[in-house]
Amino acid sequence: MSELEVEKQTYYGNCHCGAFKYSVKLAPINKASRCNCSICTKKGYLFAVPEKPSDFKVEAGEGVLKTYSFGNGIAEHKFCPTCGSGILVEAAKYNILVININTLKHGSFDIDNLEISTTDRVNVDPIYEPFTLSPSDTPEIPEGQKLYTGSCHCQAIKYTLTYPEIKEVRTCNCSFCSRNADMWIYPPIASVDMLDTEKNLTNYLFHPKRAYHGFCSVCGVDVVNRVDLHPTFKAPVRPINVRTIDGLKLDGLDIDKADGWSMESGPYKAYDI
Ligand SMILES: [Zn+2]
Ligand SMILES: [Zn+2]
Ligand SMILES: [Zn+2]
Structure with missing residues (x-):
């Protein structure tokens, strides 16, 4: 057949x-x-x-x-x-x-x-060019860390990140992360500079506990989890979806699979309509 x-x-x-x-x-x-x-x-x-x-x-x-x-x-x-x-x-x-x-x-x-x-469409026009980081936006790099840059696709959201070499990321099968195939790292807030582009984020609060996702209002790319904006759960981290990091090879990363679907069953399942 x-x-x-x-x-x-x-x-x-x-x-x-x-x-x-x-x-x-x-x-x-x-x-x-x-x-x-x-x-x-x-x-x-x-x-x-x-x-x-x-x-x-x-x-x-x-x-x-x-x-x-x-x-x-x-x-x-x-x-x-x-x-x-x-x-x-x-x-x-x-x-x-x-x-x-x-x-x-x-x-x-x-x-x-x-x-x-x-x-394989990496080399199909238009070739994507990451944004150029100006010297004044370039942060000091703490010892043992690297400087990363990243953005959504339209580059209305841009950031710098200082972080140890990224080798492992977390994926999650909850209703939100799975829809974006998000791949997370959890840097401290001070390690991420959004370069004054936060105003272009749409922040989406859906979980009574902690999820406050920020995606680009123009292109819809999920960039960051603004847990720091959450009314009650204020973790001092700024989770970054590494899919938005310039030049990071996703294939070679170790994946820590979180079972968010089971852990947060009630509230998350409610969103699978
Ligand atoms: Zn494509
Ligand atoms: Zn965008
Ligand atoms: Zn919707």
């Missing part, structure tokens, strides 16, 4: 805050693809491609999603402006629509046993 003859299933997904809900018909999900270009890396997309765009259906929140595009503008990245979840990428000119299956309901597929292929 060819792939297209496999009976399709209907899957359901939503942005984290639930303002946008969708269904999509796909062959049973046992494989998916990533793209290593700048935007797909920062967004942490995991893609499945419906046979035709009409296999995707908006169930709630028509018109809610915000669009980010760059370069030739053909690919439109659609994300929720309230919570930042990146739902899909559409190239209407070519009748192409791909779904970020990280936004499907938790447990829709077995993410640990997926066959994942990577599309």
